[in-house]
Amino acid sequence: MSARRPKVLVIGGGFGGLFCARRLGNVDVDVTLLDRAACHVFQPLLYQCATGTLSIGQISRSLREELADRDNVQTLLGEAIRLDPDARTVTARRPDETEYTLDYDYLVIAAGMRQSYFGHEEFAAWAPGMKTLDDALSIRRRVFAAFEIAETLPPGPERDGWLTFVVSGGGPTGVELAGQIRELATRALANEFHAIEPEEARVLLFDGGDRVLKSFAPKMAHRAGRTLEALGVELHFGVHVTDVRRDGVTVRPKGGGPDEEYAARTVLWTAGVEAVPFAKHAAKMLGADTDRSGRITVGPDLSVSGHPDVFVIGDLAGRDGLPGVAENAMQGGLHVAACIRRDLGMRGRKDFRYRDLGSAAYISRGHALLQAGPVKLTGKLGWLGWGFIHIAFLTGVQNRVSTVATWMATIARANRTDRTFILGGSGHPEEPYTWESPVHQGNHSTDDGQNA
Known part of the structure; x- marks a missing residue:
């Protein structure tokens, strides 16, 4: 140098x-x-943005603002x-x-x-992942629009398809999304519609393993599975999603057997990276x-x-x-x-030693898992521990305060304060009136090609 x-x-x-x-x-x-993107995103809470609990501003912060007091640090887009x-x-x-x-x-x-879609990038058109703010907003648009579209349809298979949600992957993100959609249907939206009963919405979670949350202790994972089932999530283990279409998915058992078809207009992908x-x-x-x-x-x-x-x-x-x-x-x-x-300082480097500080996963209101060495918490204690950890690592005091306030309001009331989703309609050819991404117009198998 x-x-x-x-x-x-x-x-x-x-x-x-x-x-x-x-x-x-x-x-x-x-x-x-x-x-x-020139901003830091708190990825562990993306699913709460996607399901209307938190806003984009509460889980992200401008890198330029975050590093403003470091005179030797420049941020570039x-x-x-x-x-x-x-x-x-x-x-x-x-x-x-x-x-x-x-x-x-x-x-x-x-x-x-x-x-990762395991070589099937075409799935991305109908099954967004959960890695970026754009992903969270896309999922919010799809989830809330599904209930709105169902409200306009008569009873029958078409309405049922809009009220069926598929989650591929039983890791923390998949579990959190599945639990939040059911909680949304049974609490926040339960009394707001006239033609449909949101509580009847089905949430199907597919995973290739034998339980959800395989990184947690088996007893904790099984308890999480029972909590999800009590919430109304339908768990399907030992299967792979082999096809994702505009109107449904195909599922294949790992141990052999015939493929199964499920009609669903909302598919969320959390199965791999x-x-x-x-x-x-x-x-x-x-x-x-x-x-x-x-x-x-x-x-x-x-x-x-x-x-x-x-x-x-x-x-x-x-x-x-x-x-x-x-x-x-x-x-x-x-x-x-x-x-x-x-x-x-002309001193030798030290080897990196990772210290496992534990893992946490949110299931539903009052239910979460927290695993840190010998400490294993579930239920309300796990929920409180989960909340403390996430608040501690959020960037910015303002984000921490507003997130705590929002969580308290959500606990006290069933409503979600950030449910707004944006459709097109400006008249611009690249922004048609649709809940789908413009890239999918006219070609329902197109790969969206975007990088996370």
């Missing part, structure tokens, strides 16, 4: 990228944080698309499709993962190994073999024992910042 201050380029403003940039604030380096490790440059694309280049002395790849395109490109350019999902193999200090100036953190870091959870990303961001500081 030259005598100038080292340049640190962080790609991704999620938990890993944000915590790394924060820790490097006011250190003798110049930090650039590149993000395609753009999507990383190319890496040249020899020249130490990254090319980014602006929303208007123009490009610009950034150079670095240290590169921190914290770009995260996107939803894969590396974002830039991560796949970066792995190729760095000559790094990847696993089946595209996670990049890293060394003990989270750097890429042969490239001590390149780190990979969060969901993308491929190393045994590193789960795809927020705590891993946060700790990885802090560790990489410490490695860079030790380099500046």
Whole structure:
């Protein structure tokens, strides 16, 4: 490196990228944080935005505002698309499709993962995932519009299809979505319609395993399953969703047997994740190994073999024992910042040691799971622990206060304060009056092609 201050380029403003940039604030380096949305999103609460409990502003914050007191940290809007490790440059694309280049002395790849459809990208047209704010708004539009459309239809199979919701994947996100839709139908919407009974809405959850929440202790997972069933969620285990269409899904038993067809106009996909395109490109350019999902193999200090100036953190870091959870990303961001500081002080780097702070999953009002070492809480105690943890990690005091206030109001009353969903209708050809994405018009099998 030259005598100038080292340049640190962080790609991704999620938990890993944000915590790394924060820790490097006011250190003798110049930090650039590149993000395609220029905001930090609290992903664990996306489903509450999707189902009308919280607003976008309560689960996100401008990166520029969050890092305003770090004079050496610059935030830029753009999507990383190319890496040249020899020249130490990254090319980014602006929303208007123009490009610009950034150079670095240290590169921190914290770009995260996107939803995986296991080679069936056409499913995305009818089964949005849950990774971005756009995903949350798309799901909100589909869920609430389904009830509104059902209200306009006479009793029969067509109305039943609109009142049937399919969730693919029994992990935390799938469980949270399924529980929230049933809670929405039985509480918030129960007395607001005339032609339909929202309580009759069916929520079907499909998973290839033998229980929901497989990362939790079996007893806790089974209790969560019983809570979901009591709420009215129909659980189907040992099956894979093999086709998603405009009006339903096809499900195939893992152990063999005939396919089953389910009519449903709302399908939500939480079944898997894969590396974002830039991560796949970066792995190729760095000559790094990847696993089946595209996670990049890293060394003990989270750097890429042969490239001590390149780190990979969060969901993308491929190393045994590193789960795809927020705590891993946060700790990885802090560790990489410490490695860079030790380099500046001519001291040796330390190996990354992940500390499992536990896992939590929301089931329904008054029911959640919290697992942290020997501590295993369910029911109301788990619910309180879940709430405390999520408030602690939300960015911004204002977001914390407003979220707590909203939760208290939701507990006291059945209504959801952020149910508004936006349809087209401006007259612009790219914004037709529809609940579907414009890209699906005229071609109901088109892949939406967007990156998470």
